[in-house]
Amino acid sequence: MACWLYEALLLFAIGLLATLVFSVAVNMRSGIDPRRWLLQAFLAVVFGIYFAVFWPRGQTLPMKTWRIAVRDRHGRPLTQGRAVLRYVYCSIWVLPPLAALASRRFTLWELGAIFFGWVAFWAVLSRLQPQGQFWHDIWAGTRLVDAQAQPRSS
Numbered sequence: 001m002a003c004w005l006y007e008a009l010l011l012f013a014i015g016l017l018a019t020l021v022f023s024v025a026v027n028m029r030s031g032i033d034p035r036r037w038l039l040q041a042f043l044a045v046v047f048g049i050y051f052a053v054f055w056p057r058g059q060t061l062p063m064k065t066w067r068i069a070v071r072d073r074h075g076r077p078l079t080q081g082r083a084v085l086r087y088v089y090c091s092i093w094v095l096p097p098l099a100a101l102a103s104r105r106f107t108l109w110e111l112g113a114i115f116f117g118w119v120a121f122w123a124v125l126s127r128l129q130p131q132g133q134f135w136h137d138i139w140a141g142t143r144l145v146d147a148q149a150q151p152r153s154s
Contacts, residue, residue, distance in 0.1 A: 001123060006062035011047060018046040029111060048087050049063035059147060069147040070137075089136035093122060 020029065022042050028035055054060040056078045058069045070086070073079055082145070097115040100106055106114065126134045133143050 003062045003066040005067055006065060007060060010060070010062060011050070014046065014050060046071060047060055048084060051087045051090075052080050052083045056080050056088065062123075064147070066088055067147045069145050070142055071145055073141045073143060082142060086136065086140035086142050089140045092136055113139060 018025070019039065022039050026035060028039065051060070055070050058071070058077055062068065070078060072082060081123065096118050100114045101111055122135075126132055129135065129138060131143070137143050
């Protein structure tokens, strides 16, 4: 989970830069601009590209720091298609809290509790899996492994 938080910080920086590029490109000057849904879709695509580039190489920068690698279930590096599939399945971490946000029925504090509660719940569910893998990895046919124990791919 510490790697996940580090990844969030890196994605925040990437998101800021991507938002600047998008805002300048479409002349978006306000967060209440009706095109904000296009911005959100653009950010989802940018983040997907980030992971589709780095996961087939085995690691993102935060994963290197924590010595974690992502492989397919046979121990091979991911294909870009499998990396995209993993990215889609990883959305389970944020979709329920985003649905709560979209409902506009919760205060900021309640949304924070929903988000952290869901993340904690989803993380604990990995303990129900015999190998301790996250469910999105099982569905995508991937697994997180110790990077030091894996041979380097070229």
